Amino acid sequence: MIPVTTMQGARLLRYGTPADMPVQEVELPALQPGQVLIRMAYASINPSDLAFLSGQYGIKKKLPAVPGFEGSGTVVAYGGGWSRFLVGRRVACASSSGDGTWAQYMVADAKGCIPLRRSVSLEQGSSLIVNPMTAVAMYNIFEKGRHGALIQTAAASALGGMIRKLAAVNGRPVINIVRRDEQVNTLEEQGAQYVLNSTAPDFERKLAVLARKLQATMAVDAVGGALTQQLVGCMPAFSTVLVYGGLSGEACALSPGLLIFKEAQIRGFWLSLWLQKQSALSLMRLGWSVQKHLAGELKTEVRRIYPLAEIHAAIEDYSRQMSGGKVLINCNP
Amino acid sequence: MIPVTTMQGARLLRYGTPADMPVQEVELPALQPGQVLIRMAYASINPSDLAFLSGQYGIKKKLPAVPGFEGSGTVVAYGGGWSRFLVGRRVACASSSGDGTWAQYMVADAKGCIPLRRSVSLEQGSSLIVNPMTAVAMYNIFEKGRHGALIQTAAASALGGMIRKLAAVNGRPVINIVRRDEQVNTLEEQGAQYVLNSTAPDFERKLAVLARKLQATMAVDAVGGALTQQLVGCMPAFSTVLVYGGLSGEACALSPGLLIFKEAQIRGFWLSLWLQKQSALSLMRLGWSVQKHLAGELKTEVRRIYPLAEIHAAIEDYSRQMSGGKVLINCNP
Numbered sequence: 001m002i003p004v005t006t007m008q009g010a011r012l013l014r015y016g017t018p019a020d021m022p023v024q025e026v027e028l029p030a031l032q033p034g035q036v037l038i039r040m041a042y043a044s045i046n047p048s049d050l051a052f053l054s055g056q057y058g059i060k061k062k063l064p065a066v067p068g069f070e071g072s073g074t075v076v077a078y079g080g081g082w083s084r085f086l087v088g089r090r091v092a093c094a095s096s097s098g099d100g101t102w103a104q105y106m107v108a109d110a111k112g113c114i115p116l117r118r119s120v121s122l123e124q125g126s127s128l129i130v131n132p133m134t135a136v137a138m139y140n141i142f143e144k145g146r147h148g149a150l151i152q153t154a155a156a157s158a159l160g161g162m163i164r165k166l167a168a169v170n171g172r173p174v175i176n177i178v179r180r181d182e183q184v185n186t187l188e189e190q191g192a193q194y195v196l197n198s199t200a201p202d203f204e205r206k207l208a209v210l211a212r213k214l215q216a217t218m219a220v221d222a223v224g225g226a227l228t229q230q231l232v233g234c235m236p237a238f239s240t241v242l243v244y245g246g247l248s249g250e251a252c253a254l255s256p257g258l259l260i261f262k263e264a265q266i267r268g269f270w271l272s273l274w275l276q277k278q279s280a281l282s283l284m285r286l287g288w289s290v291q292k293h294l295a296g297e298l299k300t301e302v303r304r305i306y307p308l309a310e311i312h313a314a315i316e317d318y319s320r321q322m323s324g325g326k327v328l329i330n331c332n333p
Numbered sequence: 334m335i336p337v338t339t340m341q342g343a344r345l346l347r348y349g350t351p352a353d354m355p356v357q358e359v360e361l362p363a364l365q366p367g368q369v370l371i372r373m374a375y376a377s378i379n380p381s382d383l384a385f386l387s388g389q390y391g392i393k394k395k396l397p398a399v400p401g402f403e404g405s406g407t408v409v410a411y412g413g414g415w416s417r418f419l420v421g422r423r424v425a426c427a428s429s430s431g432d433g434t435w436a437q438y439m440v441a442d443a444k445g446c447i448p449l450r451r452s453v454s455l456e457q458g459s460s461l462i463v464n465p466m467t468a469v470a471m472y473n474i475f476e477k478g479r480h481g482a483l484i485q486t487a488a489a490s491a492l493g494g495m496i497r498k499l500a501a502v503n504g505r506p507v508i509n510i511v512r513r514d515e516q517v518n519t520l521e522e523q524g525a526q527y528v529l530n531s532t533a534p535d536f537e538r539k540l541a542v543l544a545r546k547l548q549a550t551m552a553v554d555a556v557g558g559a560l561t562q563q564l565v566g567c568m569p570a571f572s573t574v575l576v577y578g579g580l581s582g583e584a585c586a587l588s589p590g591l592l593i594f595k596e597a598q599i600r601g602f603w604l605s606l607w608l609q610k611q612s613a614l615s616l617m618r619l620g621w622s623v624q625k626h627l628a629g630e631l632k633t634e635v636r637r638i639y640p641l642a643e644i645h646a647a648i649e650d651y652s653r654q655m656s657g658g659k660v661l662i663n664c665n666p
Contacts, residue, residue: 058590058594224589237606238606244593246589246593251587252588253584253585254587255579255584255585256557256576256579256601257391260391260579261603263602263603263606263607265599267592267598268592268593268596273594273596
């Protein structure tokens with residue numbers, strides 16, 4: 001039984017104009033087999049959401065559509081099959097093709113829902129997937145590759161902190177790259193051993209020395225542009241750079257000579273595609289293990305919570321300072 | 334016993350100025366264990382040689398030095414150990430750190446010498462390594478990757494022809510990319526099924542359609558620049574591009590978004606590094622199997638042979654038309 005057929009939701013009318021996003025009544029579609037209906041508790045705002053609003057993201061939806069890629073809530077109905085066991089449970093959830101999480105309800109693939117442990121709050125659960133899963137997935141790629149150390153750009157981000165903590169727990173060295181001296185200080189105060197400022201004049205020399213000493217043959221890069229080539233140039237031969245973001249707004253310019261003579265490897269990483277390759281079972285197992293760390297290495301700092309009606313203020317707040325803690329939306333205040 | 338202590342060789346005096354390359358008397362170093370002395374028969378000229386002369390290559394030698402990365406000849410002395418069995422044999426050889434092949438004699442690592450079958454002439458043997466080995470190595474990576482089809486740029490080159498023939502023998506489809514309509518005609522006359530002109534206005538649309546239909550998830554790229562990004566954009570998700578040359582002279586500009594949302598992979602390929610990873614035994618086995626195909630799929634067309642004294646004319650001839658057959662140097666005319 002579907003308890004509701006309409007709800008309030010933020011609706012993007014045109015790409016590139018987040019101001020054109022009224023909160024209005026939206027009709028809910030009928031549940032298909034394999035789907036569940038979630039009464040949303042909290043939704044988060046991530047860089048991927050901002051990219052989606054501007055039309056720059058890898059997924060485009062038919063507009064108008066409800067944005068929001070992740071959130072948390074309680075399953076209130078199911079479309080048949082094994083997903084019945086989710087009814088009544090608190091879950092972390094992600095949207096893919098249909099309407100998203102910035103609404104009172106969401107229809108989701110049961111496969112993508114991660115039941116929350118009792119110890120995990122709905123607030124924490126609303127930011128369970130995008131950042132912690134990306135951190136764990138990329139860190140696992142690093143561990144499997146037998147690299148001596150990991151280099152990461154945009155190291156002051158929430159994701160950067162998670163990767164640093166996962167590595168610390170496993171006693172593995174990380175070379176952190178940031179853009180400002182105060183970020184160097186902050187990270188060093190937090191106990192980071194290797195922190196480099198990419199705008200410093202001797203950045204490349206220092207990075208090359210460290211990368212050789214620690215045999216740092218893998219990097220995760222959220223910046224792109226000229227920095228990707230600097231990484232390749234400073235890393236040992238046969239190194240891999242995982243590009244998962246383009247914060248610089250610029251293309252990675254890679255000289256063929258450098259790629260060739262170092263046999264370097266550049267790979268794109270996208271959580272959505274990575275998740276699609278996992279089975280429902282391994283996804284739940286992964287979700288479970290991520291939650292074990294949610295109070296520690298993978299804890300998300302929440303800066304402020306806005307009611308759904310104030311979605312524009314929430315986006316503005318988050319856009320102003322993306323690395324200063326998560327901004328959440330209370331979907332049913 | 335070393336039969337000679339001096340020889341005539343081309344000597345590069347300064348990078349960027351091939352005119353400053355007199356043929357003069359050069360002293361031969363003493364043979365170390367694991368080395369052999371080869372009385373050179375023929376040496377070839379490859380794009381990597383031209384890059385080396387201009388100072389743009391991955392290897393730089395202390396000047397003055399004898400250029401030339403590959404050739405053929407007869408082993409006349411050895412520095413000890415197992416390499417004794419090479420004495421008196423005709424071999425294909427490559428230079429790495431020391432003086433190169435554009436001379437009467439060369440000291441070479443015994444490990445890198447490939448004994449020639451009786452059926453293989455010294456002319457053919459002088460071009461055995463750079464092109465045929467690259468073709469076989471890259472084709473093996475393609476076969477191991479379970480890709481539906483292979484895309485190659487600069488498909489009208491000698492190397493492109495070898496890859497096309499290796500694929501034909503194995504019944505595997507190749508999408509050939511060239512830059513001129515007459516090259517399209519030439520390749521089609523040679524029996525190539527899929528040939529695209531990258532300067533045609535509908536190039537990207539055609540490539541995308543073909544790549545999807547044939548599931549072409551791997552490309553080998555000798556061009557770089559904007560073409561690399563075009564390849565990634567047209568290929569299915571999870572595709573790999575092996576960059577082995579930079580004929581465009583431009584950096585590969587890769588949008589992070591494209592890399593990420595397609596989980597694309599860009600890898601540099603360099604035969605020198607690839608060969609270093611092979612054992613002496615597997616190298617000889619590979620050399621043997623390459624020679625089996627030298628009369629067929631891997632045959633090198635020889636355009637003209639110049640005596641060592643006319644090295645400048647040889648380089649000029651080759652530079653003018655790099656895809657019209659090999660230019661060889663007769664080292665002991």
